[in-house]
Amino acid sequence: MGPGPVTADPRVLRAMSAHLVGQFDPWMTDTMTETMGLYRDVFRTANEQTFLVDGTSRAGIEAALVSLVEPGDRVLVPVFGRFGHLLTEIAARCGAEVHTIEVPWGEVFAPEAVEDAVRAVRPKAVAVVQGDTSTTMCQPLADLGEICRRHDALLYCDATASLGGNDFEMDAWGLDVATAGLQKCLGGPSGSAPISIGDRAVAVIDARKHVEAGIRSDDDEDLGARIASNYLDLAQVMDYWGPRRLNHHTEATTMLYGARECARLLVEEGLDAAVARHARHGRAMLEGVRGLGLGVFGDVTHKMHNVVAVEIPDGVDGDKARTALLEDFGIEIGTSFGPLHGRVWRIGTMGYNARKDAVLVTLAALEQVLRGYGVPVTAGGGVGAAREVYA
Amino acid sequence: MGPGPVTADPRVLRAMSAHLVGQFDPWMTDTMTETMGLYRDVFRTANEQTFLVDGTSRAGIEAALVSLVEPGDRVLVPVFGRFGHLLTEIAARCGAEVHTIEVPWGEVFAPEAVEDAVRAVRPKAVAVVQGDTSTTMCQPLADLGEICRRHDALLYCDATASLGGNDFEMDAWGLDVATAGLQKCLGGPSGSAPISIGDRAVAVIDARKHVEAGIRSDDDEDLGARIASNYLDLAQVMDYWGPRRLNHHTEATTMLYGARECARLLVEEGLDAAVARHARHGRAMLEGVRGLGLGVFGDVTHKMHNVVAVEIPDGVDGDKARTALLEDFGIEIGTSFGPLHGRVWRIGTMGYNARKDAVLVTLAALEQVLRGYGVPVTAGGGVGAAREVYA
Numbered sequence: 001m002g003p004g005p006v007t008a009d010p011r012v013l014r015a016m017s018a019h020l021v022g023q024f025d026p027w028m029t030d031t032m033t034e035t036m037g038l039y040r041d042v043f044r045t046a047n048e049q050t051f052l053v054d055g056t057s058r059a060g061i062e063a064a065l066v067s068l069v070e071p072g073d074r075v076l077v078p079v080f081g082r083f084g085h086l087l088t089e090i091a092a093r094c095g096a097e098v099h100t101i102e103v104p105w106g107e108v109f110a111p112e113a114v115e116d117a118v119r120a121v122r123p124k125a126v127a128v129v130q131g132d133t134s135t136t137m138c139q140p141l142a143d144l145g146e147i148c149r150r151h152d153a154l155l156y157c158d159a160t161a162s163l164g165g166n167d168f169e170m171d172a173w174g175l176d177v178a179t180a181g182l183q184k185c186l187g188g189p190s191g192s193a194p195i196s197i198g199d200r201a202v203a204v205i206d207a208r209k210h211v212e213a214g215i216r217s218d219d220d221e222d223l224g225a226r227i228a229s230n231y232l233d234l235a236q237v238m239d240y241w242g243p244r245r246l247n248h249h250t251e252a253t254t255m256l257y258g259a260r261e262c263a264r265l266l267v268e269e270g271l272d273a274a275v276a277r278h279a280r281h282g283r284a285m286l287e288g289v290r291g292l293g294l295g296v297f298g299d300v301t302h303k304m305h306n307v308v309a310v311e312i313p314d315g316v317d318g319d320k321a322r323t324a325l326l327e328d329f330g331i332e333i334g335t336s337f338g339p340l341h342g343r344v345w346r347i348g349t350m351g352y353n354a355r356k357d358a359v360l361v362t363l364a365a366l367e368q369v370l371r372g373y374g375v376p377v378t379a380g381g382g383v384g385a386a387r388e389v390y391a
Numbered sequence: 392m393g394p395g396p397v398t399a400d401p402r403v404l405r406a407m408s409a410h411l412v413g414q415f416d417p418w419m420t421d422t423m424t425e426t427m428g429l430y431r432d433v434f435r436t437a438n439e440q441t442f443l444v445d446g447t448s449r450a451g452i453e454a455a456l457v458s459l460v461e462p463g464d465r466v467l468v469p470v471f472g473r474f475g476h477l478l479t480e481i482a483a484r485c486g487a488e489v490h491t492i493e494v495p496w497g498e499v500f501a502p503e504a505v506e507d508a509v510r511a512v513r514p515k516a517v518a519v520v521q522g523d524t525s526t527t528m529c530q531p532l533a534d535l536g537e538i539c540r541r542h543d544a545l546l547y548c549d550a551t552a553s554l555g556g557n558d559f560e561m562d563a564w565g566l567d568v569a570t571a572g573l574q575k576c577l578g579g580p581s582g583s584a585p586i587s588i589g590d591r592a593v594a595v596i597d598a599r600k601h602v603e604a605g606i607r608s609d610d611d612e613d614l615g616a617r618i619a620s621n622y623l624d625l626a627q628v629m630d631y632w633g634p635r636r637l638n639h640h641t642e643a644t645t646m647l648y649g650a651r652e653c654a655r656l657l658v659e660e661g662l663d664a665a666v667a668r669h670a671r672h673g674r675a676m677l678e679g680v681r682g683l684g685l686g687v688f689g690d691v692t693h694k695m696h697n698v699v700a701v702e703i704p705d706g707v708d709g710d711k712a713r714t715a716l717l718e719d720f721g722i723e724i725g726t727s728f729g730p731l732h733g734r735v736w737r738i739g740t741m742g743y744n745a746r747k748d749a750v751l752v753t754l755a756a757l758e759q760v761l762r763g764y765g766v767p768v769t770a771g772g773g774v775g776a777a778r779e780v781y782a
Binding site: 002004005006007008013014016017018019020021022023025054055056057058059062066082083084085086088089090092093094095134181183189190191212213214215226227228229230231232247248249250251252253254255258326332334337338 | 393395396397398399404405407408409410411412413414416445446447448449450453457473474475476477479480481483484485486525572574580581582603604605606617618619620621622623638639640641642643644645646649717723725728729
């Protein structure tokens with residue numbers, strides 16, 4: 001019940017024990033193509049270039065940034081938590097001239113603040129996290145695509161922690177590139193990073209295509225500045241997933257099966273229903289911890305549905321309490337980073353864990369652990385408040 | 392029965408359907424530590440820094456090179472097939488000044504040729520493939536570590552296609568860094584890249600450590616030129632697998648389970664026994680295709696045990712014959728790259744496919760397919776010759 005990775009859906013784990021086939025077996029390439037279509041539904045996009053990067057969610061982030069950004073390009077990162085800092089780090093390693101704006105942890109940006117910064121910096125790309133689990137905040141994105149288009153900037157979004165559990169509209173919001181991971185609301189294990197790339201970004205990336213030594217043909221000409229990574233070179237990865245099927249990495253078959261099943265689960269449920277489920281169980285957990293008498297960190301009107309930051313009561317050693325919850329009740333919750341380390345616990349309700357029984361058991365166990373530390377919790381207050389949400 | 396990825400061992404697939412736990416759960420970190428120990432046995436090394444890179448085998452290659460090599464460093468690559476070209480490509484993208492020596496496809500290098508080039512180039516690192524599946528050749532490595540030490544160069548080896556099926560001695564041969572993948576002789580799916588790093592290389596990598604923004608503490612000082620990748624920054628990945636357990640990527644739990652099971656299978660069997668098994672079934676396949684009257688490409692005294700390149704007989708469309716083998720018999724074999732495309736098929740006997748029944752069924756089916764093309768095959772000649780090897 002932490003901020004992710006969380007318990008995977010048993011259907012996903014079962015899918016991952018299926019037999020392998022060769023990477024160019026027609027069934028394999030059909031499965032790759034099917035998976036592209038499923039993730040178009042998940043990202044709510046018509047982008048042809050929607051596929052998987054073979055690595056954890058940060059491999060997807062780095063693939064996006066290293067393929068979009070050339071050394072010396074300006075990148076603007078609105079930072080509202082630890083994962084905004086990660087975007088600055090990755091962009092800087094790509095050679096970008098990184099500019100940031102910041103709000104205090106627990107807040108999000110108004111669109112006007114982002115536009116002011118875009119106007120001042122004139123970046124090639126804006127890179128923003130949607131849901132930053134370190135603060136639990138969910139940045140509104142609906143206006144940012146239009147802002148970036150107005151100022152001729154590309155908009156990249158890291159939706160790792162939010163996708164599937166919070167509203168996300170790739171095309172309606174005008175996002176150019178978005179990446180995610182399986183280990184949050186998608187109900188799978190980390191190790192595969194779904195990505196979607198719109199036409200404006202595809203043009204930028206393909207303008208730097210260099211087919212690698214060893215497989216290039218005489219027709220392959222070198223374009224623009226070569227992308228600094230081979231593994232995360234999206235120009236080549238698009239040729240591997242596309243009709244040319246140009247050999248690149250060997251697709252991670254078992255992770256593909258897992259990613260496909262994660263998307264199938266969401267598409268079967270319906271994306272709106274999945275978001276509503278996360279909203280419902282997230283609300284129950286929020287009211288539940290409040291019902292125990294605990295404070296909640298941050299501007300909850302902008303809280304992600306799938307995680308809540310709970311203030312650790314005075315006199316409680318946060319890490320010891322987490323250990324007690326794990327050892328005695330088998331339930332894991334998270335700590336946080338930077339300014340919130342030791343100040344909050346992060347409790348998730350996402351993917352397969354966005355379930356009533358998971359919420360109620362967690363609240364019941366947390367009450368017992370807190371009582372053991374002498375915290376004056378309201379007996380039954382957590383489960384009771386959550387039940388009222390469910391009623 | 393191609394050159395990999397191949398059928399995974401059912402035990403590995405079963406292990407990959409196990410439940411997930413949180414990334415800092417004590418059982419999870421114990422499992423990571425256990426996996427480090429298992430891969431020390433597989434690589435035959437005492438290197439503390441032996442772990443997994445979360446991506447396919449080329450993620451491991453790129454992690455090694457981007458972490459070792461700084462822009463402007465000289466790297467020497469002895470190229471004897473497609474995957475040597477890949478090393479030049481990746482090293483060049485890391486900013487290296489890449490020097491190559493080449494032998495014709497189907498041959499390997501004498502140690503003297505490598506030493507002459509090292510003497511002339513004076514590289515920071517020599518990067519060499521052990522087994523290049525594109526040609527089936529296995530480069531002898533036993534003398535290269537000593538040569539590199541003599542000339543103060545690091546030695547990196549891509550053992551993706553060879554490890555577990557051919558002799559490999561990380562420490563005895565003086566290799567500084569080696570990487571692999573699961574999808575060849577290790578009997579698993581692609582998506583995880585085992586790596587081992589010796590002390591000389593660890594010192595070079597740690598001299599460039601920059602703990603990332605968002606989690607760095609006041610005690611973390613920046614050292615040397617920052618590694619150009621964040622995802623594949625081995626200085627940080629070592630801190631994630633090591634006692635500091637510094638947050639980095641979220642370890643791909645299911646791939647970890649798979650990688651652990653691959654190593655367990657090899658360690659239970661014994662590395663020497665696994666290599667002998669690959670030698671035996673590889674010999675049976677070699678004699679089998681010869682018994683069908685087919686030619687074999689390359690210097691078979693230096694052939695990897697786990698793959699053979701079979702010359703496509705005159706009058707046979709190699710790709711159509713492969714399709715017939717797949718569609719009618721459910722058996723996949725490979726084509727090749729570059730100068731060998733359309734000239735040879737590559738047939739593997741590796742991992743779970745290094746089995747007598749797999750060898751005999753493949754030879755029996757290949758005979759039928761060839762006969763359909765009017766090739767004058769010796770009836771029963773393939774299976775018969777393989778049986779003689781087994782007898």
